Amino acid sequence: GEDVEQSLFLSVREGDSSVINCTYTDSSSTYLYWYKQEPGAGLQLLTYIFSNMDMKQDQRLTVLLNKKDKHLSLRIADTQTGDSAIYFCAEGAGNNRKLIWGLGTSLAVNP
Amino acid sequence: GAVVSQHPSWVICKSGTSVKIECRSLDFQATTMFWYRQFPKQSLMLMATSNEGSKATYEQGVEKDKFLINHASLTLSTLTVTSAHPEDSSFYICSAKDSGEKLFFGSGTQLSVL
Numbered sequence: 001g002e003d004v005e006q007s008l009f010l011s012v013r014e015g016d017s018s019v020i021n022c023t024y025t026d027s028s029s030t031y032l033y034w035y036k037q038e039p040g041a042g043l044q045l046l047t048y049i050f051s052n053m054d055m056k057q058d059q060r061l062t063v064l065l066n067k068k069d070k071h072l073s074l075r076i077a078d079t080q081t082g083d084s085a086i087y088f089c090a091e092g093a094g095n096n097r098k099l100i101w102g103l104g105t106s107l108a109v110n111p
Numbered sequence: 112g113a114v115v116s117q118h119p120s121w122v123i124c125k126s127g128t129s130v131k132i133e134c135r136s137l138d139f140q141a142t143t144m145f146w147y148r149q150f151p152k153q154s155l156m157l158m159a160t161s162n163e164g165s166k167a168t169y170e171q172g173v174e175k176d177k178f179l180i181n182h183a184s185l186t187l188s189t190l191t192v193t194s195a196h197p198e199d200s201s202f203y204i205c206s207a208k209d210s211g212e213k214l215f216f217g218s219g220t221q222l223s224v225l
Contacts, residue, residue: 033214043155043204043216088155099145099214101155 006089006102013110018076020105022089025070031092032065033099034074038085046074046087076107084109114138115207117217124195125225132190132220134205140185141207145214146178149202161188195224 006022024032033048049056049063049072056063062075076083086104114137124130134144142163147155159180161167167180177199179191188207192199204219 035216043206043219045215099157101157 004089004091004100004102006087006105008103009106009108011108011110012079014079014081016079018074018079018083018107018109020074020076020087020089020107022072022074022102023070024072024089024091024100026091026100027067027070029091032063032072033088033090033092034061034063034072035088035090036085037088037104043088079107079109081109081111083107115141115205115215115217117205117220119220120218121221121223123223123225126196127194129191129193130195130222132192132203132205132222134188134190134207134217136186136207136209136215139207139209141188141209142185143208144182144188145206145208146180146188146190147204147206149204149219155204158190192222195222197224200224 003025012018030051031048034046035043036046037043047058047061047063049065054065060077064073072089084107086106088104089102090099092099116135116137118133122130144161146158148158149155157170158173159167159169161180161182163182163185169175177193182188200223202219202221205217206214208214
């Protein structure tokens with residue numbers, strides 16, 4: 001069945017780059033998403049990538065997609081303490097764009 | 112960007128009572144809305160897909176008689192937790208899909224059932 005996996009924890013120093021990885025199984029996924037959830041808050045769409053793209057850059061965020069390996073990554077440059085949150089990877093499946101979610105990666109940024 | 116308003120942000124209720132959660136798309140029409148549940152330190156679990164003007168489609172294991180979903184207009188979907196019990200305590204989040212491929216999320220509702 002459809003599945004999305006990502007590592008549960010990542011710890012980085014302030015100013016370093018963070019790379020959060022995700023693998024998915026549905027090769028028919030059209031869109032892949034990264035969401036951010038801050039403590040006590042709802043989800044915030046960070047960025048998304050269409051499956052025919054290899055890379056998408058948006059300010060400090062870089063998304064890389066390896067469709068052959070079904071691997072998605074999110075790189076945050078110059079990570080700040082305000083980036084501490086849980087980052088969810090999700091793939092869009094089905095005609096209604098039902099999202100299949102990973103368990104989320106908890107990013108801790110140390111001063 | 113598009114805004115989805117979810118209300119209330121938190122609610123405490125007595126066991127056996129019903130609670131209604133509203134999800135509104137403020138600046139776009141949402142033909143499809145989704146309801147999720149999130150337990151602490153777990154991922155989002157899709158509960159149901161709500162299409163305007165038709166019955167909601169529930170995911171396996173979700174009781175449709177307990178979690179009533181109404182999507183009567185293009186900008187409003189409601190989730191009613193009927194006869195709530197402590198095990199229903201959770202974080203509920205809605206999302207709405209615009210005409211494109213983006214999903215926009217509400218800020219969530221923390222439900223505590225005493």
